[in-house]
Amino acid sequence: MSVPYWVTEARERIWTRAEQVPLEALADWDTDPAAGGIRHRSGRFFSVEGLGVRLPGHPVPHWQQPIINQPETGLLGLLTARVDGVPHALIQLKPEPGNWGGLQLSPTVQATRSNYTGVHRGAQVPYLEHFLAADPKRVTADLRLSEHGSWFLGKRNRNMIVEAGPEAGAGEPAPGFRWLSFAELRRLLAVDDLVNMDTRSVLSCLPAVPAVPAGTAVAVGPAEPGPALHGTGEILGWINRARSRSRTGLRERLPLDRLAGWRRADGRIGHDSGRFFEVIGVRVEAAGREVGGWDQPMIAPRHTGVLAFLLTRIDGVPHILVQLRAEAGALAGPELAPTVQCTPENYELLPAAARPAFLAEVLGAAPEAVRFDTVLSDEGGRFHHSRSRHLIVELDPAAGRPEHPDYRWVTPGQLRELLHLGPYVNMQARSLLACLDATC
Incomplete structure (x- = not known):
């Protein structure tokens, strides 16, 4: 078959049906009057809370947002x-x-x-x-x-x-x-x-x-034919220097109703601009799952994301361009991320300096340079219809390779090695790494 x-x-026998309902109507979920988060009455599963973030030197140096806390x-x-x-x-x-x-x-x-x-x-x-x-x-x-x-x-x-x-x-x-x-x-x-x-x-x-x-044993691709442009120790030093400059104290837990630019109305929480994402409530019926139904809040992004690797060969060795990216909830500090990781519509109101590097190169790539192009879903247990277009674009080595101070060229093998050394590679880069294996 x-x-x-x-x-x-x-x-016909394994399914879920999710009906959107107001956050106030979710069974077994309450808004904590003291902390202002949406929590399950059991005290388990997860909560939706508010977070204030400050990242000096980041293109957007401070913002506030809802976030899922699942400890x-x-x-x-x-x-x-x-x-x-x-x-x-x-x-x-x-x-x-x-x-x-x-x-x-x-x-x-x-x-x-x-x-x-x-x-x-x-x-x-x-x-x-x-x-x-x-x-x-x-x-x-x-x-x-x-x-x-x-x-x-x-x-x-x-x-x-x-x-x-x-x-x-x-x-x-x-x-x-x-x-x-x-x-x-x-x-x-x-x-x-x-x-x-x-x-x-x-x-x-x-x-x-x-x-x-x-x-x-499962070989995921051919052995790389030569040395990497940067040693793995050099890449680790780059990451750790960046982490030593970041401080988790720059995050502040906030009540959901005090988040600047966000408001709760019509049974959901959304940003005043209409961009980014919403926090919605869903009532779920299910067959073929451990339980037959439940209510929960979910994050629902407003647009489809873009994730991309730029790929080239340096002295015949495949390399991918990764960035060091700090994110609101990444408490270990910046992690290696794809060349491009963004939702383009979220940047329309921001200054040009805040827009993602290499996005134009990825979206404007010639068809023959695109090795992979598929829309894949994000985690469906907490995110509602969250999807990202996954792209792998191969550059002509004769045309030279782009450089950027916040980016490094690494081999796919190095990225896997770093994966096994600690929380150094983010979810989006891992997703694209699996897709890269599909092109071998």
């Missing part, structure tokens, strides 16, 4: 096995209330701690035991990585890749799950809104060369 047919057939680490887990000798991953079809198009291809496990510890009083998470009680010898990756720093306050997810063992591919997967080869999964990245953000994040954690044990 083809993957498109599998998805279409499953929509727990979620689990994103991909189970691997060799089926007929070919490396496969166990993928689930998962509907999220904010997904564009409903069902998307998700990791084997995609759950918050509140979910998998049973706070929602729903069904148990399938295959969870493979990750919580994993044999260390079968673990390919186990990394605590950041979520969207613009909309989450210090949120991390545990990204895991675990080998299930030689017998795993023989049995029938649980309903809604299917073994897909990594080659097929990479091809599906070129389909709009099909492979979800969490799957892309975990895929970016795959090693660039076979690892031990061999049963887990």
Whole structure:
């Protein structure tokens, strides 16, 4: 059965329906009169709070905004096995209330701690035991990585890749799950809104060369043919110097009703300009999920984002241009981000100096230079219809390479190496890194 047919057939039994309702009508959610945030009555899950941010030297040096505070680490887990000798991953079809198009291809496990510890009083998470009680010898990756720093306050997810063992591919997967080869999964990245953000994040954690044990090994691309322009130690020094100059004390928690430029009206919270995003309420019905229904607030962006890598070859070695980007909720400090990471409409009222570097080069690229161009969804559990156009644009080495003091050329292998060293690579760059593998 083809993957498109599998998805279409499953929509009759695995789905969510999200009806927008006023924030005041959300069952089990209240606005805290003291702190001014929107919180669940259980004290768990997450809250929506206000944040004031000051970043001296940034093109926009200060602003205020709503942000999601979810002080727990979620689990994103991909189970691997060799089926007929070919490396496969166990993928689930998962509907999220904010997904564009409903069902998307998700990791084997995609759950918050509140979910998998049973706070929602729903069904148990399938295959969870493979990750919580994993044999260390079968673990390919186990990394605590950041979520969207613009909309989450210090949120991390545990990204895991675990080998299930030689017998795993023989049995029938649980309903809604299917073994897909990594080659097929990479091809599906070129389909709009099909492979979800969490799957892309975990895929970016795959090693660039076979690892031990061999049963887990999945080569994500050819070995790089030569040295990088900048050593990994040099890139780390660049990041750490920038982090030493930033101070988390430049963030101030604020009540939602005191945010400059934001107002709560008609059951939602929005910016006076009509740009950026809104905080909305949704009432969810679900089938094929751990629970059958719930209410929650969500962040709903007003426009589609743009994420892009500029790619070139330096002495024959592929390099991508990354920026060092500070975001409101990234408490560890600036992280490596794509060449372009923006929503163009949000910059229309800002001075030219505040507009993203290299955006014109990306959007004006000749068709033959575009290696990848697909619209993919962001996290659908907290964000409503949030999507970004993912672009990889290859430059002609003979035309020279652009330089910028806040950017560096790194190899894809270096970016993966930094991923395994700590929270140095943001979610958007990881998403594009998975897409880059699909072009190999």
